[in-house]
Every structure is written in structure tokens, then in C-alpha cells.
Amino acid sequence: MSCVFTPALSSGTCSGSTMTDCARPERLIFHIDADAFFAAVEQASNPRLRNRPVVVCGIPLEHGVVTAASYEARKFGVKAGIPFFQARALLPHGVFLPVNIPKYLSYSLRLLAIYLQYTPLVEAYSVDEVFLDLTGAPDPPAVLGEKIRRQIFRETGLTVTAGAGPNKLVAKIATETVKPNGLCVIRACELPGRLAPLPVSICPGIGPKTAEVLQAAGITTLGQLAAVPLVKLRSVFGLWGEKLHQAARGINDEPVLPLDRRPPEKSMGHETSFPTPLTSARRLEGVIWILSSKTAFRLREKKMLATGIRVKTRLKVNEKKIETRTFQRQLPVAITSEVQLAPAARELFFTHWAGLPVKGLGVTATGLVSEEAARRQLSLFPEIYPGVNKLEPVLDRLRRKYGEDILVRAANLLAGE
Amino acid sequence: MMFEEIKEPVTVVAVFSRSKVAPRLFTWRQRNYSISRVTASWSDYEGEARRLFFSVVTDGANLYELCFHTRSLQWNLLRIYHD
Numbered sequence: 001m002s003c004v005f006t007p008a009l010s011s012g013t014c015s016g017s018t019m020t021d022c023a024r025p026e027r028l029i030f031h032i033d034a035d036a037f038f039a040a041v042e043q044a045s046n047p048r049l050r051n052r053p054v055v056v057c058g059i060p061l062e063h064g065v066v067t068a069a070s071y072e073a074r075k076f077g078v079k080a081g082i083p084f085f086q087a088r089a090l091l092p093h094g095v096f097l098p099v100n101i102p103k104y105l106s107y108s109l110r111l112l113a114i115y116l117q118y119t120p121l122v123e124a125y126s127v128d129e130v131f132l133d134l135t136g137a138p139d140p141p142a143v144l145g146e147k148i149r150r151q152i153f154r155e156t157g158l159t160v161t162a163g164a165g166p167n168k169l170v171a172k173i174a175t176e177t178v179k180p181n182g183l184c185v186i187r188a189c190e191l192p193g194r195l196a197p198l199p200v201s202i203c204p205g206i207g208p209k210t211a212e213v214l215q216a217a218g219i220t221t222l223g224q225l226a227a228v229p230l231v232k233l234r235s236v237f238g239l240w241g242e243k244l245h246q247a248a249r250g251i252n253d254e255p256v257l258p259l260d261r262r263p264p265e266k267s268m269g270h271e272t273s274f275p276t277p278l279t280s281a282r283r284l285e286g287v288i289w290i291l292s293s294k295t296a297f298r299l300r301e302k303k304m305l306a307t308g309i310r311v312k313t314r315l316k317v318n319e320k321k322i323e324t325r326t327f328q329r330q331l332p333v334a335i336t337s338e339v340q341l342a343p344a345a346r347e348l349f350f351t352h353w354a355g356l357p358v359k360g361l362g363v364t365a366t367g368l369v370s371e372e373a374a375r376r377q378l379s380l381f382p383e384i385y386p387g388v389n390k391l392e393p394v395l396d397r398l399r400r401k402y403g404e405d406i407l408v409r410a411a412n413l414l415a416g417e
Numbered sequence: 418m419m420f421e422e423i424k425e426p427v428t429v430v431a432v433f434s435r436s437k438v439a440p441r442l443f444t445w446r447q448r449n450y451s452i453s454r455v456t457a458s459w460s461d462y463e464g465e466a467r468r469l470f471f472s473v474v475t476d477g478a479n480l481y482e483l484c485f486h487t488r489s490l491q492w493n494l495l496r497i498y499h500d
Contacts, residue, residue, distance in 0.1 A: 041457075047456060048500075400464060403464040
């Protein structure tokens, strides 16, 4: 493995063997991740913020949580997820800005437009991460990666880290090895050797809990994980053990899925977190109504119905521990109204909630089916809530025209009490 | 660097050309500010109405955030960033 550093743009470029080493045609997948995206957009849109420690926080700032920190801010220990007051203490001279989602989405679309100049096979993995399928591109991967990175910097002022590999998994791992502002290419013929020395935690899907279990068994690198027999991994992790077994070897055959080829959504929902944990049942009920209303509105906009519901809670178990607990159940009929969704979510939450302070709450409609597919079922249960079908189209029209917050149900107001 | 929330209506001289909007000058609290550069622009929707946002640098040192509401045709100064 050889690493070349080109300080003009990259903080690090890492390229493996040449084309002659790997003459066999292979897939070429890029994973591209915009560095410290939200903070970088703020720096790109305000020249005076460049090279300064910028911290983007939830609104209102004083009660918010850090959403993104520039690399200049990260040097002081500021990172996503910590409360504003803690970040302020670590970085009194930092620039703290409120999160501005429309601005970030606009930059995300500009990046997308650049990627589409190279291939139509672009999968938006998140607002700041994509996979590109560049199989068959005439340029060598390292040249291509650098070309894309330079164009992005020139046209948006943002730096990105790019990883290339024979599949999505290896490409993403490659990115992780050279963050920020780097480029890394791992070819198929270099597998699994290039992965072997890397820590298991670098692998997508291996979270702190799995890493902890592996570490307890003396497994800290992907090489060590690859050496564990499949039977053993299956016995500890079940089906997930098979995925681990393949991941450690860099095996993955998932296609890059552009928006128009994505399978229909199976669930949709909303969640929120509270700077000060909530213990008031009335306020929590209000929050459930707000989340359910937003979810139900989206369901109707997409002409989908839910056949199940999931409530996610983040509970403050003690001063040091926040625990995530998720509850779900099937619904007797397919639903699309907040008047049906909110009571179901409420019942699910209050059945399981033992009064612990709630740090975060989410309501998700699951088992989605299209309106058409559910029509026959719906006709079996007509007018469960009389009036719903007359009121909601009117509410939806107003929301579409003037914005989602133009009218709220009185129950939503409980959240602010 | 700090920012100050303003959210006040302003009068803006802008060029509208081929679906692009380019603010050139604005008047706020009876003072004119000449825009030397638009450093960023983005948009969102409030219901059906599109809102256009602009980060602009004036001849002075500050950066201003302007918003144009395409339904009401109203310009607002949202924020000022200053040291």
C-alpha cells in the first residue's frame, strides 16, 4: 500500500496498487462525504468564518445540542451531540450558529448536480454522503476522485473526502481512513489485506455495543474478525454474524440505488430531542401529537397508510446513562390520520413509560402500504372516527398552501405547557 | 463573531433576470447598504410560497442575511453577522 500526500487540496491521498496489478475488470464505487458539512457550509457562505472554529447548534441555541462542529472547533473537544453550554465552555471564542437546514439542503443539491455530471448512478445516502457507481469510467480511480474533489471545491468552496472500492462497503471504509479532505482507493485484489489492520469500529454497522462484544473476545481489527469461523459468529450474533463475516473480508454486493430506483419506503416518522429531559405526562402527550401530526401529514402527501406504529424513547436512566428503548405494535387497520396515529402512539408510550425523564421521543408509522392496496381493508372499517375524512383534507390544503404550522390541533399545545 | 436577529422589512434594489434574483442594494433604518457580493443563496418553501435567502457582504465589514418572500413580494433583513 502506498500513500501520497498532495497538500494543495488533500490532507491525504491514499492509493493502492496500480491498474496493472488488478487487470481484472471490477466495479468502481465511490463514497463521498462532505467534511463537517453543516459547519463547512456556514464557512463557505461567510468568508469571515473560514479557518475559524464554527459550531452549528439546534434552536434555540441556549437550549440546543451541537449538530456539527468544524475541524477547527473539534480540536477543542467540541463534537456533535454535546449540549450548547458544554461546547461554549470548551470553546468560549467559538462562533455558534443556529442550524439552517434549507441552506444545507441547497448545498447538498449543488453537490448532487456535480455528481450527476459523472454518472446517473448516484445514491444519496444522507444529506452529505453519496455513493457513485463509476464502473467503466475511463480515468483511473485516483485521478477521477481528485477531479471530482477539485470540482466540488472550486464550485462550492467545500472539501470532501472520497473513498473508492469494488463495493459500497469498501468505499465507505476507504473514506473513513482518510478523513478529512482525503482520497483513498482500495482495489478488489488488495482485499482483505488492506482491511486487516483497520479497527472493527471503522466498519459500517459495527456500533459501540458490537465492538464491545468483539473486544471482550479479543477481536479489535477486521483481520482478527475475518479469522473468526462463521459458525462462531452466527452463534453469537445470529444472522448479523454472517454480515460481519462478509464485512470483515470486504464482501458486499448492494447496488448503488439512485432515487428513481429506490424501493418504496417501509416506514416514515419524526423524532425530537429535549435539551432538558421531560417528565410531564401532559407535555409528552403534546409532543406525541405533534410528531404524529407531522408523520400523518407526510403519509397522506405520499398516499400511504400505516399498518404498524413504533415509538422510540431516549430515557435518562441515571446521571451518566441515556438508554434508547423502542416499542412497536401492529395496528388493527391501515391508518393515515393523526387522530388515529396519535392515540395509538400515546397508548404505546404510556403503557411502557415508567416515569423516567425523557430525553428524546420519536413516532414512526411502519408497515406502509399504498392507499390503493389498503382501500379494500379500509372499506371494512368505514368511519371509525366520523369527521376525520372531511376535516383532514381541508387541513392538508391549508398546510400545503401556507406551511405545516399554519394550523395546529389544540392537543399539540400541551407540549409547550 | 456574533450574529444578531433582526427580522425587519427592508427596501431592496434587485435585478430579476432569467429566474435569477440578484440583490444589489438595501435600505435599512433609513441607511443605504450597497451589496458588493452575494456569498450564498438558498431557498425553501413556506407552504406553496418560495422564499429566497441571500448572504450578502456590503462595503462595510458585516455580513447580512436577506429573505425575499415570493408570495408577499416582501424583503426582510433576517440577521447581521459581526465581530
